[in-house]
Amino acid sequence: MNIFTTVISGGIEQMYQVLSNEQHLLVMTDSNVIKLDKVQSLVSSLEKQGYQYTLISDLPAEPTNHDVESLIDKLPAAVDVVVGIGGGSVLDISKLISVLYASNTDHLDNFNRLLEGEKPAARIPLVLVPTTAGTGAEATPNSIIALPEKATKVGIISPVMLPDYVVLAPELTTSMPPHITASTGIDALCHLIECYTASVANPVGDNYALIGMQKFFSNIEQVIEKPQDLMVRLNLLWASYYGGASISHSGTHLVHALSYPLGGKYKIPHGLANSLLLVPVFKFVQPHCVDKLADVYRLLPHADLTLNSEEMSLALVAYIEQLVSKLALPTYLNEIGITRDDLPELARNAMNVTRLINHSPVAVNEESVLSIYQSITK
Template sequence: MNIFTTVISGGLEQSLQILSKDAHLLVMTDGNVINLDKVQSLISSLDNHGYHYTLISDLPAEPNNHDVERLIDVLPTDVDVVLGIGGGSVLDISKLISVLYSGSSPSVDFFNQLLAGTKPTARIPLVLIPTTAGTGAEATPNSIIALPEKSTKVGIISPLMLPDYVVLAPELTTSMPSHITASTGIDALCHLIECYTASVANPVGDNYAMIGMQKFFANIEKVIESPSDLTVRLNLLWASYYGGAAISHSGTHLVHALSYPLGGKYKIPHGLANSLLLVPVMKHIYPHCEEKLANVYRLLPQADMSLSDSDMASKLVVYLEHLVKMLGLPTTLNEIGIEREQLTELAAAAMQVTRLLNHSPVKVTEQEVLKLYQSITN
């Protein structure tokens, strides 16, 4: 098994070149992605060229432990390669399933052991094709599963989760509605900027983050203006991939810690939850990491290089606030159905995400977390 990923960029048709006709493929996607013309064409190509495959096309968004248990019940017993095509949820489940096939047939017992902290030791071959430019799940060693009873999510994490191949096919992202393009794009930015400012940041992760942010800032507004531009779309896929690579070497912190309860309990899409929390978190941390946020500001196409680091960091927060509004994303929790009386429970749940809170450049109390939620609630 190879844990070093090969990235193929530029077109979906190239993915067939890496699939063996002798293997039993488990093709995993969701109800939206399976209806894309390009994906239907890929499935037809599998049929026409004699590939042996099983298709599962109803994977849930924001999967929880019960969703995975139901999936395990319907999986075939013998699979040689997992091919995941979709957004972060599909890719995360695909990574997890490739591990579950490493022993005998996938079992709920093995899954529960992984949730409890058992580290994966093997997986079967894995190919991932992202259909959104946001999660970077194709480049992370994580599989994130919601635990609704605990109002949060848990990450099953191992270098073995990294796939053998990633195919970056920009034509798959052109059919995304503009609000999905926007929220997944902000998700990619959160990965990049959080990893760059994390307490566990390091030169390798920083390098990935800076390259990814440069691609993001240069293309995020263009993609709204020219949604069919495949060069812009591919650049954003690379930004997303670099975000995942940065996570592999560093880690996200407060934005993700506070967004986990929104997804885990209320099924708020991950990118949308992150876009709500990006600005309040950056306002909270920027006095503690002015130099790094000034470096991020310098990547903006319209950056004023004459400013001091402190002013650059402040201006970056202003730009991020403008960007979220310009992309048409919600700016208050009320807009997604979360009311003020629910915030105490959210804050308590967020404080349980210690893995991410420990990466924060500034430590936070439960009361401070509550105030961050309150700052975006009417």
């Protein structure tokens, strides 16, 4: 098993470089992605060229442990390669399933042990094709599963979950509605800027984060104005990939910790939850990471380099706030059906995401987390 990923960019047809029709493929996607002309063409081509494959095309968004249990019942007895084509949820499930096939034990028993904290030790060959430029799941060693009974999510994490191949095909992202393009794009920014400012930040992760943020800031506004521009789309796919690579070497912190309860209990899409929390979290942490936020500000296309570091860090947060507004994303929890009465439970559940809370650049408690939620609730 190879845990070093090869990235191929240019188009979904590039996938034939890494597949053999002597292998039985498990192709996994969701009900929206399977409707894309390019994906339909790929599936038809697999059949015409004699590939053996099983297609599962109804994977859920924000998958729960119950969703995975239901999926396990549908899996074929054996496959040689897992191919995941979709957004973060599809890619996360694909990684998880590739691990389950590598074990000689019952899939369901193996899954339950992973939920309880056992680390994945092996997987079968894995190819991932992202269809959104945001989650970076194709570059992370994580599979995130929602636990509705606990109103949160859990991360199953191991380097063995990094894929053998990633195919960056910008034509698969052009059909995304503007609000999905926007929210997934902000999700990529969250990965990059959180990893860069995390307590566990390091030079390797920082390098990925800075490259990714430069690509993000240079293309995020253009993609709304020119949604069919494949080079802009590809640059955002690279920004997303670098976000995932940053996570692999560092880790996200408060934006993700506070967004997990929104997805775990309320099924709020991950990118949308992060876009709501990005600005209030960075207003909160700005005094504690001035120099790093000034570094990020210098990447903006129209940065004012005459400002001092404090001014740059504040200007960056102001720019991000304007960007979220320009992308027409919600800015208050009330807009997604959450009221002030819900906030104490959200704060308690967020504090349980200790893996991410511990990465914060400043110590937090339940009261400070509650204050962040309150700042975006009318």
